[in-house]
Amino acid sequence: MxxxxxxxxxxxxxxxxxxxxxxxxxxxxxxxxxxxxxxxxxxxxxxxxxxxxxxxxxxxxxxxxxxxxxxxxxxxxxxxxxxxxxxxxxxxxxxxxxxxxxxxxxxxxxxxxxxxxxxxxxxxxxxxxxxxxxxxxxxxxxxxxxxxxxxxxxxxxxxxxxxxxxxxxxxxxxxxxxxxxxxxxxxxxxxxxxxxxxxxxxxxxxxxxxxxxxxxxxxxxxxxxxxxxxxxxxxxxxxxxxxxxxxxxxxxKSVCNTDNFSLLSITIDYGPFGFMEAYNPDFVPNTSDDERRYKIGNQANIGMFNLNKLLQALNPLLDPGQKQLAAQILEGYPVLYYTRFTELFKAKLGLLGERKGDDDLIAFLLHLMEKTEADFTMTFRQLSEVTQSQLQELNIPQQFWALKTISKHQLFPAWVSQYLLRLKSNMNDSDSERRKRMTSKQSF
Structure with a gap:
């Protein structure tokens, strides 16, 4: 009430x-x-x-x-x-x-x-x-x-x-x-x-x-x-x-629960929240979320749920044809979200174009980060600062502590090999340009 x-x-x-x-x-x-x-x-x-x-x-x-x-x-x-x-x-x-x-x-x-x-x-x-x-x-x-x-x-x-x-x-x-x-x-x-x-x-x-x-x-x-x-x-x-x-x-035309979800898709509410340092898809920002409904790894599903609630709220105003069209539009949410999600992480990794296996490369890295409890933000930041030659030799400088953490995983060399191979497909792209691109606002 x-x-x-x-x-x-x-x-x-x-x-x-x-x-x-x-x-x-x-x-x-x-x-x-x-x-x-x-x-x-x-x-x-x-x-x-x-x-x-x-x-x-x-x-x-x-x-x-x-x-x-x-x-x-x-x-x-x-x-x-x-x-x-x-x-x-x-x-x-x-x-x-x-x-x-x-x-x-x-x-x-x-x-x-x-x-x-x-x-x-x-x-x-x-x-x-x-x-x-x-x-x-x-x-x-x-x-x-x-x-x-x-x-x-x-x-x-x-x-x-x-x-x-x-x-x-x-x-x-x-x-x-x-x-x-x-x-x-x-x-x-x-x-x-x-x-x-x-x-x-x-x-x-x-x-x-x-x-x-x-x-x-x-x-x-x-x-x-x-x-x-x-x-x-x-x-x-x-x-x-x-x-x-x-x-x-x-x-x-005026918004991850529906009372915080802007109709204009702008960020207007920030709390309750918590800082996720070690990457954990099960991290719950809101301490009152006992059901873990809004955990980090479930935010895509919550977005879908919220849009369904929006459609239900608008249903009394829609004729049958409009309802069918709205349902069809909503069905495209998973593909659209996943496409944008992949684009964001490709930018964070400095990848250009589209290649088969990009999804696997991203998922592989997130898996290693989760298992080693690597710092999410600093892992990507330090990937933007380390050179390809340092990665090739698995010579991670001591100051890159987040990468040092993830490098302890036995599968880290395998991920590095896949990553370097993917970077070679970036046509006419130098290592310095990659690092500059990865540190831009668009990547973070």
Whole structure:
């Protein structure tokens, strides 16, 4: 049933136990860049949606320097000027809430929330002094067009902490299905598109979800994304038969459980999580995942499961022909995913073109990494730094500790032989070009 998370966010906490079908290959979570800002949200206490005027529900990518206030100040649309204060923002949520219904109940308490997309939820300011703990320079300058010095102002800290609402914006809590568990430090560690403020106010947390509730210092994470609509945004409407709202939300084009899976396929949620150092397909990032449902090696199947849930949510709006077409599209997911999965690992290994046996070469390496508990990231990093001659002679430098670990496996020489043979098929490719290619952003 819907409940309140952090005293403000109504969500659907029901669990669907429908049996899921899978396909046999392991996978890793994709790392996706968060696009330009459309919605700016304050989490932990409220979602503060800041939407520019005139959008009328459009999901177009809009950069803040294109808004009316910037144009009035002479800022052009091709060169973003860096502002030294928040005063240049002109914000409005009117178009958003005119299209997407808002809960008529204004009080903030745990209850069932029906027939709406948002609830107005004004944040509760901290009682003690608020301090800015961390800030993303990239977000300030490249997305918000603000000088880094703005983060030191009282106005900015008041905005991030929820103490002050920017004129023209309305703090909204988004109603969607699924579970929410969030830790500020975890959310911040894995994403640059955030700011973090802390306070001496204490909050109750069950950090390890074992019933041992303790007091911790409160914090607010400010995250930016162009949309916060997830698969769960549609699921809850279909679950309660709110078809009018489901039709309304459909054209917004607005996301490894369905409450975290973005409809735009962008990364917006990072916790709970854990760092996988030793490669292990059975690694579970979420300590509350007792069924190991979201383990690393099952993420491809979970993606398929989530898309099935999306199709089920949209089914009330589809005619028989559309349902058949959607099912056919979904049937292509395993092949498409596996193809992209292979491409990513070929890039990590510096392989060019397509050759028979590439899949086996990748699977062979992952098997050795699993058996030796090799560090996942550093294994590929050090493969990009070691020379082919060093591999040929099995002369792994001591500083390449991850490769030294995997080299202890008796089958490592066999994999090296296959790898070097495959590299020879990279036409007109030098060893230095291979290493440079493997260290690029596309490979990691």
């Amino acid at each position: 819907p409940q309140c998370v952090s005293n403000c966010c109504p969500v659907y906490s029901g669990r669907n136990t429908t049996q899921r079908s899978g396909f046999p290959f392991c996978c890793l979570a994709r790392r996706l860049q968060i696009p330009q800002l459309l919605l700016l949200c304050v989490t932990c206490r409220a979602l503060c949606s800041l939407v520019q005027p005139g959008l009328e529900g459009s999901a177009s990518l809009v950069h803040l320097f294109r808004n009316r206030s910037n144009q009035e100040q002479g800022y052009c649309e091709t060169e973003a000027s860096i502002a030294s204060s928040l005063n240049f923002w002109t914000l409005s949520s009117e178009d958003l809430i005119a299209v997407l219904p808002v809960d008529p109940v204004k009080e903030n308490y745990v209850r069932k929330v029906r027939n709406c997309i948002f609830s107005i939820a004004f944040p509760t300011p901290f009682k003690s002094r608020v301090r800015l703990a961390a800030v993303s320079k990239e977000v300030l300058e490249d997305i918000l067009d603000l000088d880094l010095s703005v983060s030191e102002t009282d106005a900015f800290i008041q905005l991030v902490s929820g103490e002050k609402i920017v004129f023209g914006s309305i703090p909204l809590a988004h109603r969607y299905g699924g579970h929410q568990v969030r830790i500020a430090s975890a959310q911040f560690l894995l994403c640059k598109n955030k700011h973090l403020v802390v306070s001496d106010d204490e909050v109750w947390r069950d950090q390890f979800y074992n019933g041992n509730i303790v007091k911790e210092r409160g914090a607010v994470v400010l995250r930016v994304a162009k949309s916060w609509f997830r698969i769960g945004s549609l699921e809850i409407l279909a679950h309660y038969g709110e078809l009018d709202l489901l039709r309304l939300e459909r054209p917004l």
